[in-house]
Amino acid sequence: MADRYLSLTATAPGRFLTRRLGLPQPAALRRWSAERPSLDGDLLHLTAGASTLDLMPVLARTGLPPGSSASSASSPLAAVVLDATGVRDVDMLAEVHAALHPVVRSVAASGRIVLLGAPLDPEDHHQAAVQQALEGFTRSLGKEIGRGRTVNLVRLTDAAAAESTLRFLLSPKSAYVSGQVIGVGTGAVTAPDDWNRPLAGRTALVTGAARGIGAAVAETLARDGARVVVLDVPAAERDARDLAARLGGGAGALPLDITAADAGERIAAEVPDGIDVLIHNAGVTRDRRLVNMPAERWSSVFDVNLASVLRTTDALLAKGALRPGGRIVATASIAGLAGNAGQTNYGASKAGVAGLVRALAPRALAEHGVTVNAVAPGFIETKMTAAVPLFIREAGRRMNSLAQGGLPVDVAETTAWLAHPASGAVNGQVVRVCGQSLLGA
Numbered sequence: 001m002a003d004r005y006l007s008l009t010a011t012a013p014g015r016f017l018t019r020r021l022g023l024p025q026p027a028a029l030r031r032w033s034a035e036r037p038s039l040d041g042d043l044l045h046l047t048a049g050a051s052t053l054d055l056m057p058v059l060a061r062t063g064l065p066p067g068s069s070a071s072s073a074s075s076p077l078a079a080v081v082l083d084a085t086g087v088r089d090v091d092m093l094a095e096v097h098a099a100l101h102p103v104v105r106s107v108a109a110s111g112r113i114v115l116l117g118a119p120l121d122p123e124d125h126h127q128a129a130v131q132q133a134l135e136g137f138t139r140s141l142g143k144e145i146g147r148g149r150t151v152n153l154v155r156l157t158d159a160a161a162a163e164s165t166l167r168f169l170l171s172p173k174s175a176y177v178s179g180q181v182i183g184v185g186t187g188a189v190t191a192p193d194d195w196n197r198p199l200a201g202r203t204a205l206v207t208g209a210a211r212g213i214g215a216a217v218a219e220t221l222a223r224d225g226a227r228v229v230v231l232d233v234p235a236a237e238r239d240a241r242d243l244a245a246r247l248g249g250g251a252g253a254l255p256l257d258i259t260a261a262d263a264g265e266r267i268a269a270e271v272p273d274g275i276d277v278l279i280h281n282a283g284v285t286r287d288r289r290l291v292n293m294p295a296e297r298w299s300s301v302f303d304v305n306l307a308s309v310l311r312t313t314d315a316l317l318a319k320g321a322l323r324p325g326g327r328i329v330a331t332a333s334i335a336g337l338a339g340n341a342g343q344t345n346y347g348a349s350k351a352g353v354a355g356l357v358r359a360l361a362p363r364a365l366a367e368h369g370v371t372v373n374a375v376a377p378g379f380i381e382t383k384m385t386a387a388v389p390l391f392i393r394e395a396g397r398r399m400n401s402l403a404q405g406g407l408p409v410d411v412a413e414t415t416a417w418l419a420h421p422a423s424g425a426v427n428g429q430v431v432r433v434c435g436q437s438l439l440g441a
Contacts, residue, residue: 003381003397006404024403027148029175030110031409038063039172041078041108048095049086053116053159061163062170076108079170084134085118085156088127096137104141110148113141114169117155119183131155135181142179142436143401150178150402150436161189161425168417176410178401179436187365187425190325198420200225205267205275207231207258208282210239212382213331216408217279220416222247229271232282233257258282258308264315274323277419278316280309280330280353285384287342298345305349310356317368324369327419330357331411332376334434350376354430361428371427373418378434381405400435 006026008014018025043064059066064078082099115138120128134153142151152169156162162184168174192198204221208214210232218228227250230240240253254270284304286297309330316322335343336350353374361372379396397405414433
């Protein structure tokens with residue numbers, strides 16, 4: 001369903017009216033397209049504190065012309081990267097202000113600000129305090145900057161390990177990701193032969209893929225070169241086969257109830273050569289307040305949203321069906337992080353997904369060479385949200401820093417980044433795709 005309010009605010013009368021009334025003023029977001037794959041303008045690289053990162057070679061490969069001072073860069077700026085990894089005491093936080101204060105207004109609409117921070121040092125509580133302060137700064141700036149611009153924080157120790165993450169955050173692909181803190185470790189990173197088709201030669205399986213967000217994920221992974229197996233319930237077989245035919249590249253459909261006790265074994269048999277990317281997207285809602293919720297509504301949500309994810313993941317890992325260097329990306333939700341009235345079952349199941357990711361990630365990487373992460377969508381424009389009553393739908397759209405709903409492709413692009421072969425140092429992360437929801441974010 002079209003966002004008529006967003007269309008209204010794009011007109012001169014709409015801008016005047018909403019400004020006078022103090023209403024949200026969303027800006028149309030710049031998303032990726034083959035015709036315009038990069039942001040427009042220069043990338044400004046700044047530093048606060050003393051940094052040891054070898055950052056410039058990585059930034060030079062983002063496709064944005066880099067500069068090291070406001071005078072050397074064009075205006076408006078496509079993006080600003082502030083390296084604050086060397087900030088270790090309160091006085092140094094003044095350098096963060098001094099670096100960004102003069103340039104924030106120069107960032108273009110739909111532009112990017114990315115802060116780089118260091119992991120918190122448990123042996124130095126001063127460093128830990130000021131590095132934690134960067135999180136509050138990031139989220140606060142994200143909520144005030146406006147015009148479709150985003151602000152994110154990446155914690156890292158190795159610039160090369162963060163290349164896929166920086167490419168993602170500094171591109172139109174991250175249009176609906178803001179206010180996030182992303183940790184990048186030191187795991188193995190495999191740079192693709194072709195950054196435009198990083199999944200070439202890899203097999204991806206997407207559950208719940210016949211329509212909605214799952215279909216967008218399948219399409220995006222196929223765009224990136226993957227052979228996609230479109231898995232959905234038998235009742236959606238026709239849609240699944242139609243999508244697989246459109247994707248081409250050896251894509252196939254697998255009609256299967258993911259809650260079946262032997263789903264993992266059947267997937268392994270269907271893809272005997274192994275899976276490189278496993279996307280747990282299948283999910284259901286059965287909303288009611290707890291006092292009115294029968295046991296069936298409770299258990300059916302857990303069976304699809306959490307139990308099937310645990311069961312099939314365990315089975316596929318045990319069988320070695322996930323190849324070394326593989327990626328598991330599960331779908332959580334901001335309902336599981338912040339809670340939502342009428343969704344005790346759904347919120348609990350999605351919080352369980354986040355717990356699964358954080359606990360399994362280090363072991364899966366150590367034992368199988370596989371990373372485990374999750375996306376947590378907020379209000380995404382789908383047929384399901386189009387059926388939500390008008391005023392609740394409008395509240396869902398506006399209650400984030402970008403003041404609009406996201407699109408299925410926003411979740412898909414974030415999933416594709418986590419599935420990237422060069423994202424091997426991103427593990428155990430739960431990344432919200434919510435436009436920086438004003439609740440729980």
